[in-house]
Amino acid sequence: MTTTPILQFGTSRFLQAHVDLFVSEALARGEALGTITLVQSSGDPARRSRLEALAAPGGFPVRIEGLEDGRASAREVRVNSVVRALATETDWPEVARIAAEEAEIIVSNTGDSGWAARPEDDALDFRQGMSYPAKLRQLLLARFRAGGRCIVVMPTELVARNGDRLRSRVLELAGDGEFAEWIGSHVVFANSLVDRIVSQPLEPAGAVAEPYALWAIEEKEGLILPCRHPAVEIVADLGRIERLKLHILNLGHSYMVANWLRRHGLDDALVRDEMADPATRADLEDLYAREVLPVFAAAGQGDEARHYVETTLDRFANPFLAHRLSDIAQNHAEKVQRRIAAFLDWSEQLGVGAMQRHLRDVVTQTEMAAT
Structure with missing residues (x-):
């Protein structure tokens, strides 16, 4: 051997x-x-x-x-x-x-x-x-x-x-x-x-x-x-890359899962289908623009974060991949803590956390569902 x-x-x-x-x-x-x-x-x-x-x-x-x-x-x-x-x-x-x-x-x-x-x-x-x-x-x-x-x-x-x-x-x-x-x-x-x-x-x-x-x-x-x-x-410095992946790509996935669960999670939804819906894509783009990118800008990662968001949106919309929200939803509560709640803590430390209503709603609803 x-x-x-x-x-x-x-x-x-x-x-x-x-x-x-x-x-x-x-x-x-x-x-x-x-x-x-x-x-x-x-x-x-x-x-x-x-x-x-x-x-x-x-x-x-x-x-x-x-x-x-x-x-x-x-x-x-x-x-x-x-x-x-x-x-x-x-x-x-x-x-x-x-x-x-x-x-x-x-x-x-x-x-x-x-x-x-x-x-x-x-x-x-x-x-x-x-x-x-x-x-x-x-x-x-x-x-x-x-x-x-x-x-x-x-x-x-x-x-x-x-x-x-x-x-x-x-x-x-x-x-x-x-x-x-x-x-x-x-x-x-x-x-x-x-x-x-x-x-x-x-x-x-x-x-x-x-x-x-x-x-x-x-x-x-x-x-x-x-x-x-x-x-x-x-x-x-691995930290810069970790933050991009965790708080843009992974955060976006968990945000989509939270909205899917709010619809009771009964349909076998795919990420690509969610992104094909103009209203859903616009909502995610708005989330990144208003609640995510200002935090990266305050941390000195504004340009690379904008580029990473563009790449992430294209990856989510990949017409070939059958990426199921039900798969992403596994261990959802734990993922929300790492991907979204930790991001909100970071944004508070940077002094730019006041306008993140949608992300805060996800954390609150996930915590309520877990109790």
Whole structure:
């Protein structure tokens, strides 16, 4: 079996059309660190059925559909970067061996609930019910005991300062002593941000995605990359990009979901159909102009925010993608807190929060629905 320097936690369609695709394309140019062992950590039987197809010798398809330079574009790419697909529930000893002996980078995207603390996290040995940070602690301990070579941990979960947050939680679980000291000196936790709309899965494996893609990684001493790729950017300040994505693209999605839920969320609405309605598009454009862009202008990001809004509106209107509001609505209350309530806090700090009636209404209604 080929040695795999990239160990990936997560089997989502997003990862298939993002990390896995980038590494596959880079491998063809000789610009990737190597191939991927993919790990399914949730224990979800429905997701386990994907594993064999994800690691099939012929790879899996990703369809890229959308507008590129104003023209309709559709193509299919075969992704062949995944050579192993394992599950923590059944293959933990092999996962731990790869983490200890082969991996140079551990990448993750474990969903909104993957980091939530669980009772099993304090167990001395592996438990399937552990959160992702607790499972990672177990893997790093295996590496420490096997000689402790340096390693990069690169979360892609949509959590602000995700590398710093993950490092803090792993150190909390590690306690005091030589192991914690080794984590502090030999494990590089990279902050990164990912951006691509991946609207639907293909069966048994694969996905449909838009042309736009970004993987922004904050520069850090000791950082190594999984691959070189046009969509991978090394940046000095990830915060500027985080704010654009979270408080323009993600905020816009949650605003549309809030309006859809107000209509009782019974229709199988697509983002592209919402954008095709002149009144809905005008309302969203007005929201950006009156309640969002003045905040970015006050923060010194006015020009780049205006450009990002224009790009976002085009991405939302992509006529190819079946991006369902019901999918975006998952964990809606938590998303509203991160995307809209946090934005309102930021705007208050900048002194420009007085005129944001629509966004404040979304937060209030979401909080009332949750009680």
